[in-house]
Amino acid sequence: MAKKAAPKNTKSMEETLWDSANKLRGTVESSEYKHVVLGLIFLKFASDKFEERRAELISEGKEKYVEMKEFYNMKNVFFLAPESRWSHVIENSKQDDIALIVDTALHTIEKNNPSLKGALPDNYFSRLNMDPSKLAALLDTINNINTTGDEEEDVVGRIYEYFLGRFAAAEGKGGGEFYTPKCIVKLIAEMLEPYKGKIYDPCCGSGGMFVQSIDFVKSHQGNTKDISIYGQEFTAVTYKLAKMNLAIRGISANLGDVPANTFFKDQHPDLKADYIMANPPFNQSQWREKNELEDDPRWAGYTTPPTGNANYAWIMHMLSKLSENGTAGFVLANGSMSTSTTGEGELRKQMIEKDRVDCMIALPGQLFYTTQIPVCLWFMTKNKKADKTHGYRNREGETLFIDARNMGTMIDRTQKELTTDDITHIASTYHNWRNSPPVEGESAKREGVYEDIAGYCKSATLEDIKANDYVLTPGRYVGVAEEEDDGVPFEDKMTDLTTTLKSQMAEAEDLDAAIRENLKALGYEI
DSSP states (O other): OOOOOOOSOHHHHHHHHHHHHHTTTTTSOGGGHHHHHHHHHHHHHHHHHHHHHHHHHHHTTOGGGTTOTHHHHTTTOOOOOGGGSHHHHHHTTTSTTHHHHHHHHHHHHHHHOGGGTTTSOSSHHHHHTOOHHHHHHHHHHHHTOOTTSOTTSOHHHHHHHHHHHHHHHHHOTTGGGGOOOHHHHHHHHHHHOOOSEEEEETTOTTSHHHHHHHHHHHHTTOOGGGEEEEEOOSSHHHHHHHHHHHHTTTOOOBOOSSOOOTTTSOSOTTOOEEEEEEOOOTTOOOOSOTTTTTTOGGGTTSOOOOSSOOHHHHHHHHHHHEEEEEEEEEEEEGGGGTOOGGGHHHHHHHHHHTTOEEEEEEOOSSOSSSOOOOEEEEEEESOOSOBTTTTBOOOTTEEEEEEOTTOOEESSSSOEEOOHHHHHHHHHHHHHHHHSOOOOGGGGGSTTOOOOBTTTEEEEEHHHHHHTTTOOOTHHHHOOOOOOOOSOOHHHHHHHHHHHHHHHHHHHHHHHHHHHHHHHHTTOOO
16 A cells, blocks of 8 residues: 655644544543554554565565565564554454454564564454444544654654653543653753663653653764663553553663562562663552561662652662662652651661762652642762763762752643753753862853852752751752842832832722722612
């Protein structure tokens, strides 16, 4: 079947696809849209890549190899049996058993490609019992998308990103379990600069941290072969989303054999990661029973994290996974910076005194689709000594605090995002501090040099943090930004203000009199 040209306006294509998904209303719950639509997009993408490689083999005179999977796998393309190909699905899309045909296609792809084990929906479309005509209409819409037509544009990646965000927004509370806003993920990647080594996410959701890490390497002309990816996800449907999300981008990752609880079934027990990027569930309660995991080696050298809130258990787990020179960057609720409940304050004190906290960032509100809880970023490391390989200076006994709460731009009535300039500014502040000692005055105006800025950033010592009772809230350290003098004398300002106030008070008296007269006319004298 001939491919149609890729739409020029990808956003319009995404919105059209969302509208098509909405037509499933009445036969499919809205929470199921993502599995229906993203499963079909994966099938279309895999087929487009297969047909592209098949045509390439034929053009090279290798027709006899077009049904041999090795000649597809060698180019990082999934081999598709005839019943798995999009052309077969479309040719039969008006059949009453189209759901079974789609399920068969997905099952056969997974069976023939071991790297997709556990990734694709299993007998999913048949179990939904959706209206065949509505499924056919959705297939027709997806059929218009040329997923491989633009080498410079990651069409499928953008569709995935758009849909994951829309699903998070539409599902309300809990929808963010599989989606972290791209601007936050990008900021963490820009801060950590994961050029080479092992990347780990212990609660990887739909795999956004990994995608952004690879994008970072590519955008900085690095080699993605220098990166290896490890992750784990508890929720089965999100585990499948992550596998699909990575597969469509050709990203190899070890997400464990099965979806599993990171605390109770750690699938990477011996891993030591160079970079850890994560967005753990906020304030996860009752994550373990009182006597469980009490002597777990992950807490060695620290107090055992409390049972009532998993925030510090996630921190401890990530610290245990860091290599000696590794760095972790992760999202937590703001309360994690100051809590002293059930031993959390003591745990934070221990981490600070072991000099594990490298940088703390307070983020603006309204960044997440599903929660208005204020959030922060923690950056932790086991080694702050000078590192000539990376150009890091000795930062022992120092921690950088950044207050970015006033940054960000509203993109709609309820949603805010960090701009590219915001991300660059924050990351540059951290890199400058990490690479060169703080300076003041004229010397600080040189590019690449760090200086404390009131109201925004502060390089604090261990003594400073002790003086603040081991609280890590940036606002305690950065102070208040200096206001520029507008040049108007204080006496003139007060004269103008009192004149305005006098006029407004007189106007208020006139309005009060008018109201009294109107009430009196109605028989309600006051």
